[in-house]
Amino acid sequence: MPSPVLPRSLKIGQRRYEVKVQRHVSRTTMGEVNYTYAFIRVATHSARTGRKFRHAEVRDTFWHEVTHGILWEMGHRLYRDEKFVGRFANLLTGAIESARFARREGRSEERLGGGAR
């Protein structure tokens, strides 16, 4: 399922990860990264409650999984540390969503991610 809020794929180092947006990923997680098969899965709904995640939550989950992938690519010892990855990814998401670029001619201010922040 393509998503208007996420890319279809991206490269981390030399590896291109496919991004799969699905209703559920697992009962306990909102996302998953698979280093062997190079894909990232992100859920749109909670498997426990059925609640639809907000776009901001979906994007945060995506960048969380990207952060795991970057740290894995670096061979970093914290690549599976959920506390470190969670905080890092929250700050990364905030930086990306708040980024402001100079106007191109005839266009209003542009932002990445399409967030309202």
Ligand SMILES: [Zn+2]
């Ligand atoms: Zn994680």
